[in-house]
Amino acid sequence: MDKEPDLMNNNSPLYLHYKSQLAKSPLFQGVSNELMEDMLDCFRPIAWRKGVTIEPSVLVDRFHLILSGRVKMEHIDAATGNWVTLFVLGPGDGFDVIALLDGKKHEVTPVAIEDLQLLGASTETVREWLSLYPAFNKNFLPYLGERMREMENLVADLGLKDTITRLAHLILRHTISDPLPDKEAYPVKLIHDLTNESLAHMIGSTRQAVNRHLQELRKKGILDKHPRHLIVRELEALKKQADLFLYHNPKHEPSSSHKL
Structure with a gap:
């Protein structure tokens, strides 16, 4: 699997911090130390300032894992300007899992509620992890199920x-x-x-x-x-x-x- 250039390595002073934060995420719990280090090499740190709004097209190419801060995921109606907040995500959460699965633009807009520290990896790389690493896939499926259940609850609440x-x-x-x-x-x-x-x-x-x-x-x-x-x-x-x-x-x- 190809790795992106100029990514972090274990000589970085923040490497152990990133590794410990990754281990706390429900997506990476139980992953072996060796595999964790291999996966961490495919991430790079990203910072978003409070109030930043990201175009949905960005989520097609890059998967994001939150280290600190919160982000709300909004669906905006282009015709009316109205919007609904689908999720509020925090440390350990990843997005966008829908674009990760099908590789298509997902009409959901991330908005930083506060300053965000993220790790980002290409969706192609993370998609390969689902096939190559059973330990990661074992975590990912329940996590995806939880997001889907939240969507189901939202629809039921709005209608009933x-x-x-x-x-x-x-x-x-x-x-x-x-x-x-x-x-x-x-x-x-x-x-x-x-x-x-x-x-x-x-x-x-x-x-x-x-x-x-x-x-x-x-x-x-x-x-x-x-x-x-x-x-x-x-x-x-x-x-x-x-x-x-x-x-x-x-x-x-x-x-x-x-x-x-």
């Missing part, structure tokens, strides 16, 4: 649930089940400090509706009262709120496409 239930479900999916030390509270990962507008784009709603529903969840004691940081206080109550729509009588509820 009201807005506050979609919001509760979104928060629940990002809530860490282990409480904070010495506190009866549960941290929220990746989306904990997003604006209400950003959260709205993840559930197909509006900033005003999200603001209203967050206030309601805080009033119920489900969320911490901090206005700019999501922390779950009552995990079981959040789970119940996330499934609330299932118990509603549709004869007495407006259509989910009209209820905000």
